[in-house]
Amino acid sequence: LKPQNVVEMLHAGSRDVGFAGADWTAELDAHLVELLDTGLDPVKVVAAAPKELLQDGRLPSGRTLVVASEYVELARRWIEKQPFDATFVRSYGATEAFPPEDADLIIDNTATGATLRSNGLEIVDVIMESSTRLYANPDALKDSSLGSRIEDLVLLLRSVLDGRSRVMLEVNVAQEDLADVIEILPCMRRPTVSRLHGDQGYAVRAAVPRAALPELLLEVRARGATDLVVTRPSQIVP
Template sequence: MSKLRIAVQKSGRLNDDSMRILKNIGISIENGKDQLKASARNFPLEVFYLRNGDIPQYLRDGVVDVAIIGENVLIEKGNDIDFVERLGFSKCKVSIAVPKESKANTLKDLDGKRIATSYPETVKKYLKEYNIDAQLHTISGSVEIAPNIGLADGICDIVSSGSTLFKNGLKEIEVLFKSEAVLAVSPLISEERRAILEKIQFRIQSVLKGQNSKYILLNAPNDKLENILKLLPGMRSPTVLPLAEEGWSSVHTVISKNAFWEIIDELKANGAEGILVCPIEKMVL
């Protein structure tokens, strides 16, 4: 049987998160230190540990079938490659920043100026879209230092927490786009391997739905049950069970973690008691 070949970043945070999601979907990887390729013990999968910037070309050539890669890298080096799933981790922005003392506050202020970046194709396309003529300096590594050494008037780089910009005396003036890890697919993937990919996608979707949801249990007075149920959209509808105490019911359902506090406040206002909220490991629909 064919094995699906998946590329992940060789080292760094994206590697850690990639291996974590494979573990969360039940795939055990036999990888030793410094291995460039490893096989799964319990799934038809081979993992290739590659440099992040090389992955788009490996996908394009069909050397690997799929990859967990930052959307920002895909936009820069693989905008002809499709992805099938957003993975919800390694979130960041690709932003333009300038020194705090700079008079530049908008993208237009960089017209005729110098911008240092590790994403020249992305920046070139963005500047062209807004009719900005700037000189680009392509740098690998610590882009943030470029304005301090007089190489550039501004930079374009990924921004996560913003702490690196702050430490280097920079301020963000433009966000090109937001990025996160995605599951990208080679245009040359075979039908047999695509069938394996679909199984992985199903598992990933179950994990992501679980991470974005909370399981909630509460006690509700029957005379206010109708109002409480209106606040609780479940997968189909909430489960309602009678309690030993007359006039009360136990309600079980799933809610979005993003709406958690708003719903809790409304439930309490409508007489709900004993509210218990639990994380969900996986949710299969």
């Protein structure tokens, strides 16, 4: 199913929960409840135009401009806020190919901007940011039994996403270095600390942000930690 169809089904109540992009939820003005932002498939909905059209980096205001987009409502709302007159042309894909012959500018989504640049287009405005999100029909949440199951679903999905963003770091450390190592561990609450066999120091475990791992490994080692082990949790349930 396309994201547009998922949004329409949720809005109509024929489905209780589903994944869709925030851009199409806004485009269709659907009255849904956002349950979880997965952060996946991040894009920006932007207005972009050929560099030759711009005047000091801005769109000209002295004439009527032609705007092409798949986003009918987002484009309409954006045009209403602009200081120039514009007419709208609906596209059904390959919107970046419209300028300059068939449109002056476009409104489209982009992840990196590479496609826009390859077509000689420059971003002039960021209309919104979007990603894949979990939505629910409001009536589904009002049902106590169904609402409870939806909450459980969100908990499990969030635990997988949290598991992807963290790693489990395990180190051994002598008693005299324990406080220094614990001080810099960016754990979720507090690290797990247990004595090693024969009172030969301590084992320390903490779920740390994956992005911080390279620098963290060097820092804890410099503070006396040894036998560093990194593993990936599949889920983290708070």
